[in-house]
Amino acid sequence: MLTSQLVPLLADAVLIAIIAVAVVLVAGTAGLVVTRRRKSAELPAPTQPAPLETAEPKVGEDAEEPRDTPTRTLEDTELPALEKPESAQGRLVRLRAKLARSQGSLGKGLLALLSRDKLDEEVWEDIETTLITADVGVAPTQELVERLRTRVRVEGVGPEQARAILREELIELVNPSLDRSLKVERNGDQPAVVLVVGVNGTGKTTTVGKLARVLVAEDKHVVLGAADTFRAAAADQLQTWGERVGVRTVRGPEGGDPASIAFDAVKQGIAESADVVVVDTAGRLHTKIGLMDELGKVKRVIEKTAEVDEVLLVIDATTGQNGLTQARVFAEVINVTGLVLTKLDGTAKGGIVIAVQRELGVPVKLVGLGEGADDLAPFDAEQFVDALLD
Ligand SMILES: Nc1nc2c(ncn2[C@@H]2O[C@H](COP(=O)(O)OP(=O)(O)OP(=O)(O)O)[C@@H](O)[C@H]2O)c(=O)[nH]1
Numbered sequence: 001m002l003t004s005q006l007v008p009l010l011a012d013a014v015l016i017a018i019i020a021v022a023v024v025l026v027a028g029t030a031g032l033v034v035t036r037r038r039k040s041a042e043l044p045a046p047t048q049p050a051p052l053e054t055a056e057p058k059v060g061e062d063a064e065e066p067r068d069t070p071t072r073t074l075e076d077t078e079l080p081a082l083e084k085p086e087s088a089q090g091r092l093v094r095l096r097a098k099l100a101r102s103q104g105s106l107g108k109g110l111l112a113l114l115s116r117d118k119l120d121e122e123v124w125e126d127i128e129t130t131l132i133t134a135d136v137g138v139a140p141t142q143e144l145v146e147r148l149r150t151r152v153r154v155e156g157v158g159p160e161q162a163r164a165i166l167r168e169e170l171i172e173l174v175n176p177s178l179d180r181s182l183k184v185e186r187n188g189d190q191p192a193v194v195l196v197v198g199v200n201g202t203g204k205t206t207t208v209g210k211l212a213r214v215l216v217a218e219d220k221h222v223v224l225g226a227a228d229t230f231r232a233a234a235a236d237q238l239q240t241w242g243e244r245v246g247v248r249t250v251r252g253p254e255g256g257d258p259a260s261i262a263f264d265a266v267k268q269g270i271a272e273s274a275d276v277v278v279v280d281t282a283g284r285l286h287t288k289i290g291l292m293d294e295l296g297k298v299k300r301v302i303e304k305t306a307e308v309d310e311v312l313l314v315i316d317a318t319t320g321q322n323g324l325t326q327a328r329v330f331a332e333v334i335n336v337t338g339l340v341l342t343k344l345d346g347t348a349k350g351g352i353v354i355a356v357q358r359e360l361g362v363p364v365k366l367v368g369l370g371e372g373a374d375d376l377a378p379f380d381a382e383q384f385v386d387a388l389l390d
Contacts, residue, residue, distance in 0.1 A: 015116035022313035082246045083373070085213035089302045091377035092384075095369040103350040106134040107388030114140055114162040119152060135320050136173075136351030140358055144173055156205025167385055173354050176381040178363035182338065184215060184276045190306045191223070191269040192276045195262075197295055198314035199326050200283030203342035205234050207314050208280040210376035211366070216245045220275040225265025226251040227258035228300060230282035238280055244373070248272070258282060258294065259281065259301035266306050277306075292333045299334060312365065315356060318347040324359050331360050342368030345375070349386065353379070 065386055086094075100107075109130045113123050124145060131141040151165050184192045191331040198204050208224060214221045224242050226235035226249055239249040262279045269277035283297060284291035306348070313336045330336055339356055344367050349385040354362050364379045 010301065023099060023121065029275060053253040065320075082245045083213075085140055085217040085245055087217045087375040088378055091374065092367075092380055092387075093212075094376065095377050096383065096387045098345050098369045098375075099350070099367075099384070100390040102345050102348055103134075103388045104346050104390075106350055107385075107390070110166055110330060111163060111333040111389060112222050114148065114157065114160040114166055115153075115159045119157075124149065131351060135349040135355055137324075137355035137358060140173055140351075140354050144169055147172075155369035163389060166387055170385045170388065171381050174384060175357065175363075175383040178357070178381075179378055180338075180363045180365045182365055182378075184220065186275050187307055187309070189270075189273075191266070191274040192309040193269075193302055193306050194276060194278045194280065194310040194312060195281065195299060195302070195308055195334075196312050196340075197281050197336075198283065198340075199285055199316075202283065202319075203340075204228070204283060204314045205231075205237050205241075205280050206371070207312075207340050207342060207366070207368060207376060208238060208278050210368070210373065211278055212242060212247050213373060213377060214378075215276055215278075216247060221272065222247045223265055223272060223274045223277045225262050225277060225279035227261045227265070228280050229254060229256045229258050229261065234280065234282070241373075257262055259298045262298050263301050263305065266302050270305065273291075287329075291327070295330075295334050308348040310337050311335060312338045313360075313362075314338050314342055315352075317341045317344045317352050320349060320352065323352060324356055326361050327356050332360070336360060337364050338363060338365035340364070340366040340368065341379075345369045350363045350384075353384065 092099075111126060113127050113130065116123055127148070128141055128145055131144060132138065136144070146203075147169050149163065151169070155161060155165070157165065182194070184194065186192060196204050196208050196211075205228060212222050212224060224238055224247055226238045228234035228238075230250060232254055235249070235251040235254075239251065240309070241247075242249040248268065249263065250268045252261040252264070258281060262281075265279055266277050268274075279298070279302070281295065282291075284295070299311070302308055311334050313327060313330050315327060317323070319326075327336075327339070339360070339362055341353060341364055344350060353367075357364055366380050367377055367384075369375045369377060
């Protein structure tokens with residue numbers, strides 16, 4: 001009896017419990033959905049890509065006004081004007097005054113001594129001292145004094161002859177017969193390659209920049225290689241030089257392998273059908289064997305694709321005898337084909353031109369006469385001597 005009464009009661013309780021659980025579950029799910037909806041309402045809606053306009057471009061009367069027509073003006077798109085570098089011819093003429101100013105004491109000093117009424121031993125000694133002080137070097141000085149003595153004895157001298165004789169003998173000493181032309185002509189379908197080397201701070205990067213201008217003035221298509229990965233600012237410096245005259249600079253990561261950048265620059269030169277690729281290298285002390293060996297590697301790697309036509313050694317004219325030592329060591333590791341004497345504007349020691357050519361048997365091809373963009377000139381023996389005697 002009791003059981004028969006309890007069973008329906010239990011069944012009711014179970015039913016109520018099931019209904020309660022069901023209600024809680026439904027309410028919970030609804031709550032979650034609401035919370036999710038709220039959260040997603042707080043996030044920005046995912047952006048749907050705008051449908052692509054597939055309209056074909058039309059021509060003639062069918063063509064629509066380009067979307068950006070009203071804002072596109074000539075001023076908006078104008079590129080910065082490229083600089084027009086000064087032509088190589090006539091640079092030394094312009095720079096002659098600078099040369100005369102810095103080297104005046106050498107030329108005019110010699111002329112004053114040689115024009116004396118009486119040329120005794122003391123005067124000849126003073127002539128020797130003047131030449132040695134101007135870094136002409138001992139052997140060339142003795143040679144010159146010997147020749148002057150002979151000519152004075154044979155021809156006699158007044159002030160006019162003194163100038164003429166001195167001019168002739170100085171030109172002879174600077175050697176006008178040397179080939180000072182830069183090898184910057186394409187070899188078949190390949191660009192000429194110029195490698196610029198030297199110790200730190202001699203003016204390599206500046207010289208490469210200035211040389212690019214000389215070449216652009218000759219209508220050459222130039223590519224620059226920033227293989228000085230040692231000095232952080234060198235690549236930027238070079239790129240700025242290049243951009244001013246519309247020349248591309250190939251560069252790599254800071255501290256990267258200079259040989260691979262040189263290689264890439266030459267490859268770029270070939271791809272662009274350039275006339276000349278000029279490669280700047282890091283300044284290296286001639287006493288550091290590892291760095292000097294690296295130069296040989298840079299050259300060999302370039303030679304996998306192209307011939308190296310010029311290796312220009314940059315020497316700071318203000319460093320005197322040290323410049324000669326550098327020249328000697330560089331020439332031992334790489335076949336130097338030309339010398340660039342920089343900072344001739346900052347020293348009275350122009351005699352280094354004679355000394356360094358003698359030392360290497362390689363001609364001075366370019367001279368740096370200032371920090372101005374066009375203050376690099378092809379070297380010319382006669383004009384150089386004329387500037388000394390001006
Ligand atoms: N007065 C004068 N200064 C020069 C001349 N050539 C270069 N310079 C200056 O010399 C300094 C060094 O020049 P850089 O071209 O940076 O020398 P660098 O050999 O590339 O230097 P590293 O990369 O450190 O080896 C700069 O201040 C140049 O402006 C020149 O003919 N006359």
